[in-house]
Amino acid sequence: MDNGPATCDIVIPCRDEAAALPLVLADVPDGFAVVVVDNGSTDGTADVARSLGARVVHETRPGYGAAVHAGVEAATAEYVAVVDGDDSMVLSDLPPMLAAVRDGHATMAVGRRRPVARGVWPWHARAGTLVLATWLRRSSGFGIHDLAPMRVCRRDDLLDLSIEDRRFGYPLELMVRASAAGWTVVERDIDYRPRAAGTTSKVSGSLRGTTRTIKDFGRVLRDVRAERVR
Ligand SMILES: Nc1nc2c(ncn2[C@@H]2O[C@H](COP(=O)(O)OP(=O)(O)OP(=O)(O)O)[C@@H](O)[C@H]2O)c(=O)[nH]1
Ligand SMILES: [Mg+2]
Secondary structure, three states: OOOOOOOEEEEEEEOOOOOOHHHHHHHOOOOEEEEEEEOOOOOOHHHHHHHOOOEEEEOOOOOHHHHHHHHHHHOOOOEEEEOOOOOOOOHHHHHHHHHHHHOOOOOEEEEEEEEOOOOOOOHHHHHHHHHHHHHHHHHHOOOOOOOOOOEEEEHHHHHHOOOOOOOOOHHHHHHHHHHHOOOOEEEEEEEEOOOOOOOOOOOOOOHHHHHHHHHHHHHHHHHHHOOOOO
16 A cells, blocks of 8 residues: 555445455555444454554444445545445446546546456346446436446535435435535446345345345435435
8 A cells, every 4th residue: 555645535434344445455545545434333344454454434324325424424545435345346436536526527436337247146136236326327317327336526525516316325415415405426347246245135145135224215215305315
């Protein structure tokens, strides 16, 4: 890892990702630093993250949104990236995304998952993503085909959106608010790989997880309709 001040902090929400982190953090690009947000891990995630040179933040409230928000608040660099900690995504996809934002091509760069192997993206998760991304594309005008699984933007811009969801509707609320705030978004293809061996799915990898995620998305959509998210 580069020792100079980082341009971009990579926020990694982690629940029990000790087996994945050595793979995820094997190659942190120059100019990036890592903030691992641990909430409720029981497998030594925090110790592994620290031993690999990451800063560790603890969040007591469970949920993807709670972890991401804590990481963004704790970040100190001008730009923040958010990436999953299960080794399904690679950090080497981040520098071109950061460059797109720094060079003024868009307020935020988001990833579009391209599976590198069969079976990586279960049909139920993929179908849910397709429906929501299509709705978002039509309602926001963003040229997107995925739900911002990996993203980069200026930290201050993100905090200014005042996203409230602390569970799994966070990325959807982010996109709705970004659209209302007049952001521009570019989407870039990113590798989507099998999650690391020895780790388990928390969100959409199971039918139960997808159902829970859809419920959280439904809440965000109800709020959008009631004009509470504007
Ligand atoms: N801190 C924290 N992280 C979480 C929580 N739930 C999920 N995560 C992390 O959020 C990221 C995404 O979770 P995943 O379980 O990979 O979700 P997914 O990619 O939809 O599902 P898979 O297809 O099974 O990988 C991972 O890095 C998880 O460790 C949580 O409650 N707290
Ligand atoms: Mg995953």
